[in-house]
Amino acid sequence: MSLSDIQDEADVRAPHPVQGAASFSKFMAVLQIIADSPGTLDIAQLTKRARFPRGTVYRLVSALIAEGLITQSGESGTFRLGPRLLQLAAKTWEDSDLRTIARDFLVSLRDATDEAVHLAVPSNNRMVYIDKLVGSSTVQMKTSIGGQVELHSTSVGKAWLSGLPDERLLDVIKGLELKRHTANTLTTPEALLAELKRTREQGFAFDDEENEPDIRCLGSPIFNRQREPVGAISVSMPVYRHDARRHELCARLVRQTAKRITAELSRIL
Known part of the structure; x- marks a missing residue:
């Protein structure tokens, strides 16, 4: 040649x-x-x-x-x-394996707490809600499927962050703006890292009116077979419906539900 x-x-x-x-x-x-x-x-x-x-x-x-x-x-x-664009994205979320696998577990979590439950996945240093179920109360969070929320101020965001390995976690936090949304928002890397340490130890993240006034949320991460965090679930409620007993109940249920979704996800995918 x-x-x-x-x-x-x-x-x-x-x-x-x-x-x-x-x-x-x-x-x-x-x-x-x-x-x-x-x-x-x-x-x-x-x-x-x-x-x-x-x-x-x-x-x-x-x-x-x-x-x-x-x-x-x-x-x-x-x-x-x-x-x-949101309609096109919704068609993808409807076909999401994670959304399909998690749905029955989310229904059980909603029925057990009678509160709003969310399923969210990471996207460009934010979390995107891909499913939401509401309780029977007329007072509900103003969230919607397709809505984006920040990592540092929400229970789904902090839950997902807590599942990252340390090196990746530090890289992600460096890219966050850490905006203040309420008086309770964590706005320094040091405060956020301390909170994520507690989240890892207790198995759930707590949003104590950090993203919205008068709203508290508890969330836990979902992992794939490789133990990489692929999403998070949460239970959300107004402050007046949150007390020590409800906190303990929702924390236990959100941890259990996230573990069950993780186990099912690992088994199928």
Whole structure:
């Protein structure tokens, strides 16, 4: 085989740029920025984060709004993920092996506590709710499937963090902003690490009005066969329904339920 033949064969095997890939990457970059900071960025802030020319960001945003992939607030001018994107994501969550495996266990947990229960998975340094069941009370949390919450201020987030090996945990915490949501929010790495140590020891995380005033939650991590945390479950309730007896009951049940889901997940997947 001649040198030219070898070069021709290499040219055939070499990857060629896909038409439209650069534009698609820009769309995805804008979507990711909005997903990471829902309802907080206007067009100027979005342009600064995206580092694309202002005209490019305008065109990208206009196309995304037209397709229903993002929405813009008429009052603040900030952006959120749109209904079409959430509908597409919901179809994936409906087919999720974890969601399917966990469903019956979540129903039992909801029935035993008569409180709201959530199933969440990690996504870009946040947790995303992929299932929710509510109790009989008319007073419930304003959460929804597809909603994103932060790691440091929620029981599902702290539960998932507690399952990480130390080196990975430290890397993740370095990337967190640790925003203050209430007077009880943990806003320093030292305080968060101390809390995660307690979480590991007791087997559940406790959100003591750290994400929302008047709401307390208890959560435990779910692991796969490799003992990697793949999600978390939680029981949530208003402060007036939380006392020492309810705390002990919900802590025991959320730990047991997470262990049962982990065992079933390890058996099937």
